[in-house]
Amino acid sequence: MQEKEVQQLARFAKALGHPIRIAILQYLNRQNSCFTGDLVDVLPVAQSTVSQHLKELKDAGLISGEVNPPKVKYCIHQENWEIAKALFCNFLDIHFDNNTCSV
Amino acid sequence: MQEKEVQQLARFAKALGHPIRIAILQYLNRQNSCFTGDLVDVLPVAQSTVSQHLKELKDAGLISGEVNPPKVKYCIHQENWEIAKALFCNFLDIHFDNNTCSV
DNA sequence: AAAGTCTATCGTAAATTTGCGATTAACGAT
């Protein structure tokens, strides 16, 4: 594993290192996409806090937001999500077959 | 995914959220076990800093240390490592086959 | 043009993290 990959993996892991952000990503995985407001309704923190967590996930590259006035629609950033998956699988020593990953 | 699992996953992810800690775990995965000093030799940070990162990994449950005076031998905490694997795989939507993790 | 909706950003405070040098603790060897 290259140094760059270690950095990238740590970056992703750090982004996942908060329960609210895990919850956001889970929600996005289920719903495919959602607005900020949907998350504010569901999560036990203030709107500004949700926004901040979304920003961190976006900065880490795990999600992307599409402005859809006056709302913003978020979804998983598929390409980077796959990269994250690959890095985690590699690191956790999970062996791949073909398309997904299997042990 | 239960709330407790979300918390646990976030805890593990947080522990992985630093390049030095990733490097430590990688080293442990390769070497099976090692002393603190081995890591100090390899990592670009001070001894006290390495010790601190080891403490965090231990607190997160990912490693365990066996005192072997005057050294301390660290290794991956296999049981918890498997739990972490399972949680990450589940979260990242990685499909399993058989023996190790299962969804 | 004014009002309303939705969300990002600002300002702030508290808590946590990161890193270091110095010290301490534990133990074996002399």
Next chain:
DNA sequence: ATCGTTAATCGCAAATTTACGATAGACTTT
């Protein structure tokens, strides 16, 4: 008993994270 080795812990400073309310910006609708 003293010395040497190894590693944890302490004390500290700087940076980052977390959370909130308040404000500001973008755009629709009235």
